Amino acid sequence: MIALERESLGVLRRELELGAIAEADVYAQDAALAQLEGTLPPLNKQLHQARDQLAVLTGHLPADFKSDPLELDRLTLPTDLPLGVPSRLVERRPDVRAAEAQLHAATAQVAWPSPTCCPR
Numbered sequence: 001m002i003a004l005e006r007e008s009l010g011v012l013r014r015e016l017e018l019g020a021i022a023e024a025d026v027y028a029q030d031a032a033l034a035q036l037e038g039t040l041p042p043l044n045k046q047l048h049q050a051r052d053q054l055a056v057l058t059g060h061l062p063a064d065f066k067s068d069p070l071e072l073d074r075l076t077l078p079t080d081l082p083l084g085v086p087s088r089l090v091e092r093r094p095d096v097r098a099a100e101a102q103l104h105a106a107t108a109q110v111a112w113p114s115p116t117c118c119p120r
Contacts, residue, residue: 002040005033
């Protein structure tokens with residue numbers, strides 16, 4: 001994307017030299033390019049963190065880990081997709097377990113019928 005923005009800025013600068021556009025258009029494109037370039041360092045940091053995590057998860061030291069380059073055109077989707085997620089996988093999710101614990105706690109707080117609310 002940055003390369004495309006740089007190319008676009010070059011085209012706009014050439015159009016400015018020819019008098020086809022206003023100087024403000026070039027400044028706007030230059031600002032857009034600078035903003036896009038500013039997003040690159042955090043993305044690189046996330047990439048390095050993800051590689052380090054992958055190294056640890058595969059039992060390697062981050063400094064010794066060598067991964068193959070990711071090529072999106074080599075990825076293939078499975079032909080047979082399951083219709084649902086096995087319940088055992090869902091039960092192990094931390095958010096599902098927390099919600100289940102909240103449900104149990106809320107159920108324990110409800111005493112039905114309460115002896116004080118409805119005398120017989």
